[in-house]
Amino acid sequence: MARMEFDRIARDGMVLLGCGKMGSAMLAGWLARGVPAQSVHVIDPAPSEWLVKTGVHLNGTMPDAPAVAIVAVKPQMMGDALPRLQAFGNGGTLFISIAAGTPLARFAEALGEKTPIIRAMPNTPAAVGCGITALIGNMHVSEGDMTLAESLLAAVGATVRLEDEAQMDAVTALSGSGPAYVFHLIEAMAQAGASAGLAPDLAMQLARATVIGAGQLAAGADETAEQLRINVTSPKGTTAAALEVLMDAETGLPPLMERAVAAAAARSRELAQ
Numbered sequence: 704m705a706r707m708e709f710d711r712i713a714r715d716g717m718v719l720l721g722c723g724k725m726g727s728a729m730l731a732g733w734l735a736r737g738v739p740a741q742s743v744h745v746i747d748p749a750p751s752e753w754l755v756k757t758g759v760h761l762n763g764t765m766p767d768a769p770a771v772a773i774v775a776v777k778p779q780m781m782g783d784a785l786p787r788l789q790a791f792g793n794g795g796t797l798f799i800s801i802a803a804g805t806p807l808a809r810f811a812e813a814l815g816e817k818t819p820i821i822r823a824m825p826n827t828p829a830a831v832g833c834g835i836t837a838l839i840g841n842m843h844v845s846e847g848d849m850t851l852a853e854s855l856l857a858a859v860g861a862t863v864r865l866e867d868e869a870q871m872d873a874v875t876a877l878s879g880s881g882p883a884y885v886f887h888l889i890e891a892m893a894q895a896g897a898s899a900g901l902a903p904d905l906a907m908q909l910a911r912a913t914v915i916g917a918g919q920l921a922a923g924a925d926e927t928a929e930q931l932r933i934n935v936t937s938p939k940g941t942t943a944a945a946l947e948v949l950m951d952a953e954t955g956l957p958p959l960m961e962r963a964v965a966a967a968a969a970r971s972r973e974l975a976q
């Protein structure tokens with residue numbers, strides 16, 4: 704994290720509302736990259752053992768005007784949880800929400816119209832520093848606020864800025880939920896390997912290692928995903944036979960993935976109601 708942003712948080716403190724799977728993944732990254740535990744104030748009615756051991760302030764007194772307040776509760780819990788942060792609205796505190804669906808306008812209603820609020824969509828690979836987070840802020844967010852948010856989220860992976868809040872539904876459907884699609888791919892490959900005659904444990908070992916290896920290859924390669932696929936595919940070989948099934952325009956993976964991502968984006972829009 705850039706020194707200036709680090710100083711601001713160390714001086715004024717940071718509040719984290721909700722520290723479940725995503726909150727913990729991000730907090731682990733921040734603590735590992737030098738945010739002092741003593742400057743972090745967490746509100747969570749059901750703290751994990753890990754959280755208790757981190758040394759952050761837990762469900763105690765809040766700083767007067769924290770540099771940042773991160774909202775990491777479920778969209779359905781927002782109504783109960785958000786009033787705890789109301790006192791920081793319309794002031795110098797930058798709000799960052801990672802909640803799916805919940806629009807910027809909803810936070811402005813609850814916290815005050817002049818509150819700087821950034822909507823961010825991270826994903827769980829943040830837990831190992833390999834997340835990707837898309838961000839967009841409201842009109843009260845300054846360039847300095849955006850840099851602070853990007854520094855925090857860069858501590859757990861890559862960041863991208865969006866131009867329009869409406870993009871957030873598709874982002875949530877692609878990269879926010881996306882790790883689950885990849886984990887399901889591992890499950891489906893393992894199941895297919897077992898159906899092809901392998902012991903289930905061996906099939907799972909091979910499927911998992913293949914997805915991890917392919918991901919690392921994609922991460923380090925200059926080639927496009929398309930070229931990496933072509934590199935595996937010998938003419939008239941085994942991969943070509945499989946890809947004929949997977950790339951079928953009507954029954955293959957592309958139309959299936961399109962339906963899955965569209966369903967997630969539609970759910971994201973529903974959560975905004």
Ligand SMILES: NC(=O)C1=CN([C@@H]2O[C@H](COP(=O)(O)OP(=O)(O)OC[C@H]3O[C@@H](n4cnc5c(N)ncnc54)[C@H](O)[C@@H]3O)[C@@H](O)[C@H]2O)C=CC1
Pocket residue numbers: 720721722723724725726746747748749750775776777778780783784801802803824825826827879880
């Ligand atoms: N899990 C994921 O892959 C991702 C989740 N998100 C978003 O992150 C948010 C949190 O999701 P998860 O961490 O998966 O959920 P989670 O259920 O693991 O964590 C939510 C936490 O909020 C706490 N909580 C409940 N009521 C509260 C209250 N009134 N005040 C303070 N804390 C309260 C719970 O005890 C829990 O620890 C959601 O809005 C979700 O849309 C965003 C990107 C990815």
Ligand SMILES: O=C(O)[C@@H]1CCC=N1
Pocket residue numbers: 803875879880
């Ligand atoms: O499933 C969800 O609603 C959250 C948002 C993105 C990933 N998990």
